[in-house]
Amino acid sequence: xxxxxxxxxxxxxxxxxxxxxxxxxxxxxxxxxxxxxxxxxxxxxxxxxxxxxxxxxxxxxxxxxxxxxxxxxxxxxxxxxxxxxxxxxxxxxxxxxxxxxxxxxxxxxxxxxxxxxxxxxxxxxxxxxxxxxxxxxxxxxxxxxxxxxxxxxxxxxxxxxxxxxxxxxxxxxxxxxxxxxxxxxxxxxxxxxxxxxxxxxxxxxxxxxxxxxxxxxxxxxxxxxxxxxxxxxxxxxxxxxxxxxxxxxxxxxxxxxxxxxxxxxxxxxxxxxxxxxxxxxxxxxxxxxxxxxxxxxxxxxxxxxxxxxxxxxxxxxxxxxxxxxx
Numbered sequence: 460x461x462x463x464x465x466x467x468x469x470x471x472x473x474x475x476x477x478x479x480x481x482x483x484x485x486x487x488x489x490x491x492x493x494x495x496x497x498x499x500x501x502x503x504x505x506x507x508x509x510x511x512x513x514x515x516x517x518x519x520x521x522x523x524x525x526x527x528x529x530x531x532x533x534x535x536x537x538x539x540x541x542x543x544x545x546x547x548x549x550x551x552x553x554x555x556x557x558x559x560x561x562x563x564x565x566x567x568x569x570x571x572x573x574x575x576x577x578x579x580x581x582x583x584x585x586x587x588x589x590x591x592x593x594x595x596x597x598x599x600x601x602x603x604x605x606x607x608x609x610x611x612x613x614x615x616x617x618x619x620x621x622x623x624x625x626x627x628x629x630x631x632x633x634x635x636x637x638x639x640x641x642x643x644x645x646x647x648x649x650x651x652x653x654x655x656x657x658x659x660x661x662x663x664x665x666x667x668x669x670x671x672x673x674x675x676x677x678x679x680x681x682x683x684x685x686x687x688x689x690x691x692x693x694x695x696x697x698x699x700x701x702x703x704x705x706x707x708x709x710x711x712x713x714x715x716x717x718x719x720x721x722x723x724x725x726x727x728x729x730x731x732x733x734x735x736x737x738x739x740x741x742x743x744x745x746x747x748x749x750x751x752x753x754x755x756x757x758x759x760x761x762x763x764x765x766x767x768x769x770x771x772x773x774x775x776x777x778x779x780x781x782x783x784x785x
Contacts, residue, residue, distance in 0.1 A: 461761050462556035466519045468510025471500075472768040475508070475522070477761060483560035486534035491541060491563045495783040497579040498526030498554040499753075500768070502700065507552060523554030526783070527569060527578045537563045545569040547582055547739075550732055555761065557783050564732040570743050576780055577746055580611075580753035585742045587697065587723045588615035588751070591673060595695050595719065596623055600670040603627040604660070604684050607675050607700060608648060611778065614640035615751050616673050627673075628663045630680060637776065640754075657683055668692060678703030690715030697721040753778050760785030 462480045465471075486492050504522045506512070528548055533541045541563060548554065550565035569578045596603070600623070605616050608629025617639070620627050626646040629639055633650035642648070647663045649656050660683070668689030674681045675698025682705055685694045696705060696718055709718050727735065745751045756777025759767045764781055 460557040462521050463523070463761065463764055464519050464521055465508050468508065468516075468518065471505045471508045471522070472765075475765050475768060477763075477765050480556070483558050486532055486537075486560055488534055489536045489562055489564070490534040490560055491530045491537055491566060492532040493528040493546060493548045493559045493561065493566065494531040495526055495528040495548075495554060495557055495559055496545075497528075497575045498523045498781040498783060499579060500779045500781070501525060501583050502698065503583060504552070506699075521553045521556050523556075523781075524549075524552055525579065525582045526554035526781075527575050528554075528559065528783070530563075530566065531558065533563065541566075545571075545575075545578070547578065549582065549727060549735065555764070555781065555783070557761065562732070565735070567735045567739050570747065573743065573746055576755060577752065579780065580778065581739065581742055581746060583723070584610075584612040584615055584753065585746065585751040586738065587721070588612050588619055589742055589745070590723070590726060590738070591695055591697065591721055592616065592619040592623070594721075595671050595673075595693050596620060596625065600625055602664050602667060602670045602689075604630060604664065604669050604672040604674075604687075606630040606673070606680060606684060607632075607698075608639050608645070609634070609637040610675070611753050612675070614644075617641065617644040618750055620644075628660065630660070630676075630684065651680055660684070661687060669694075671695065673697070676700050677705050679706070682706040682709060685709045685716065685718070688714075688716035692716045694718045695721050697723075755780045758782060 460482045463477045465474050483492055530541050530544050546566035553559050603625050605613050605627045607613050608631050621644050629645045629648040631650055633652040649659050669687050670692045672684050672694045674696050677699040678701035688694045754777035758780045760782050
């Protein structure tokens with residue numbers, strides 16, 4: 460079968476190759492083989508390939524935490540009728556290959572009315588946004604800030620916060636050609652490259668401060684947002700796009716604000732996949748209603764993935780949709 464393989468850690472576009480490899484073999488007890496249909500590229504894939512999670516990453520590896528496929532074969536102990544079901548195969552990387560073997564408990568059934576190109580993106584961003592808003596946007600929240608507001612998950616957070624009557628302030632780098640998906644959902648969008656952006660942020664959140672902040676940037680920008688988080692407020696840190704940790708003073712408890720480190724992997728693995736369908740139920744409901752959708756920027760067959768990753772990013776909006784059987 461065809462697979463995208465990384466033999467050693469490094470920058471994704473530099474170390475990924477696509478080549479023929481042995482198939483996954485027959486499924487064992489409680490296992491299935493999923494014929495992958497579609498996947499995508501997320502920052503979590505790039506971070507993993509970089510070697511940042513050395514304690515739980517071994518090379519060579521096949522990246523890809525997100526995707527959709529059809530159960531092609533089932534081993535002993537798998538419920539009758541599993542073969543032919545469309546699923547999200549979770550719990551591990553390995554979705555950038557034509558067939559993936561895994562435990563059936565890690566397969567989330569996909570509703571029939573959700574097309575592959577929508578279901579493919581249901582995991583990393585929509586589930587993260589849904590769980591974070593459910594857990595940290597409590598009644599009484601009036602002021603929210605979202606960093607990396609032009610990202611897919613930034614748009615999802617704005618949609619979900621709007622349901623609770625909260626229009627967040629968005630923080631963006633100001634990359635040319637990148638804008639928030641729906642400007643009407645935001646109280647303000649502030650570019651960190653503009654002079655006086657910190658003063659604009661302070662004015663936008665008001666003297667009461669930030670009740671809840673959702674940060675996937677870290678570094679100095681994350682620290683600046685944390686400094687405006689109100690006493691009793693929460694700063695939810697779920698990513699590190701800047702590559703620089705939050706300043707140490709964010710963790711001292713000074714001022715009464717607290718940092719919550721949110722890791723989707725911890726939640727998904729906590730009960731070893733026993734309640735995944737329950738976690739996804741509200742996500743599938745939103746996707747069915749046309750919400751939490753992810754724009755597709757380019758479609759690429761698996762054989763062309765390595766070449767396209769080396770291509771120019773400037774001006775591209777939307778995610779890469781990898782068509783695994785092409």
